[in-house]
Amino acid sequence: MQSENQFIHLPILESKGITLAVKREDELHPFISGNKYRKLKYNLQEAKKENIDTLLTFGGAFSNHILATAVAGKEKSFKTIGIIRGDELRDKWHTNPTLKLAHKNGMQFKFVSREVYRTKEQEDFITDLKSEFGSFYLIPEGGTNALAIKGCEEILTDSDTDFDVVCTCVGTGGTVAGLINSAKPEQQIIGFSTLKGNFLENEIKKWVYKNNWQLNTDYHFGGYGKVTAELVEFINSFRIETGISLDPIYTGKMIFGLLDRVKNDSFVTGTNILAIHTGGLQGIAGMNMILKKKNLPLLRL
Structure with a gap:
């Protein structure tokens, strides 16, 4: 394309x-526009290749990447999980247009404090997420990887x-x-x-x-x-x-x-x-x- x-x-x-x-x-x-389309393209292909049916990623309350992942996941039959920066949003995410649309497209949220969010790349945190959600294909914040x-x-x-x-x-x-x-x-x-x-x-x-x-x-x-x-x-x-x-x-x-x-x-x-x-x-x-x-x-x- x-x-x-x-x-x-x-x-x-x-x-x-x-x-x-x-x-x-x-x-x-x-919604999967611009660089988000480009960044997700081969990651979704790899998840399919590995027979993983769930995508997990990270982002803030207004993240283009969070919404793009949710919409792409729905279109390609993946479950999606978003680890959202800011636990103050836990009870009012529905007032946020980005999160509301991501949820409408099937994304499950986990809200964490900004302090915890800073540990998102640490092995212990990823292990805890696997214990909570099971197997998933991890896409970094912003979607950037090889x-x-x-x-x-x-x-x-x-x-x-x-x-x-x-x-x-x-x-x-x-x-x-x-x-x-x-x-x-x-x-x-x-x-x-x-x-x-x-x-x-x-x-x-x-x-x-x-x-x-x-x-x-x-x-x-x-x-x-x-x-x-x-x-x-x-x-x-x-x-x-x-x-x-x-x-x-x-x-x-x-x-x-x-x-x-x-x-x-x-x-x-x-x-x-x-x-x-x-x-x-x-x-x-x-x-x-x-x-x-x-x-x-x-x-x-």
């Missing part, structure tokens, strides 16, 4: 002589070789690693981190064998899940100008950063750029609930 490239026409791009296209991975599926990266290596196609630069948002590093591995040697990959700090560089290096990439950490807007009025207004304006909706956690920050770098002449005239739309639009409803409580402007779909 391949997505289309939509070329973007904005005054800033024309004035700087830059070509920008957005790869519409968000249109692959309503099979996920294999799936993300299929995002770029032969028709994308004319692009000089390929950009993506970065959360766990799986998507950008796949792009790095599959890109042509002359292509530059830029990852826009949604997290503070440079620690993701070491995570990415675990999966890649090329040096044609960089991680930009200037546009996290305060850190993971942090959203400002400026970002919301940018996302709303971009949708009006291009017809493309962006999410505020990942793609909105990437496109904001990319266009800001264009404005500041980080790319030479004539550069052809491809930005990967990794989906995540389902989270907008939940984010608007938070924005409303903070008296910030709302995102428009």
Whole structure:
């Protein structure tokens, strides 16, 4: 399954002589969209191969990965279990649009405290989960593992070789690693981190064998899940100008950063750029609930 490239026409791009296209991975599926489709593809095949009928994974209350796993599990006849960060949600998960839809698609939840959640990769915790739930196929938080990266290596196609630069948002590093591995040697990959700090560089290096990439950490807007009025207004304006909706956690920050770098002449005239739309639009409803409580402007779909 391949997505289309939509070329973007904005005054800033024309004035700087830059070509920008957005790869519409968000249109692959309503809920298993973007990089989530790519990351789950081979993991689900492996679970079938191992004759395991239950998927278990981890995520926060608004996790795109949690919902994608639930929907993919239902479509492929798997039982699904979500280990959810934040035990305060145990009695009010039904007020959360992401969790409500994941549950509707058959996902069973286990809510744990943030302290316990930090131990999710420890052997004792996994053993306890197996004692509670029985056999399961484990998919990491965010979905990133070797099979996920294999799936993300299929995002770029032969028709994308004319692009000089390929950009993506970065959360766990799986998507950008796949792009790095599959890109042509002359292509530059830029990852826009949604997290503070440079620690993701070491995570990415675990999966890649090329040096044609960089991680930009200037546009996290305060850190993971942090959203400002400026970002919301940018996302709303971009949708009006291009017809493309962006999410505020990942793609909105990437496109904001990319266009800001264009404005500041980080790319030479004539550069052809491809930005990967990794989906995540389902989270907008939940984010608007938070924005409303903070008296910030709302995102428009």
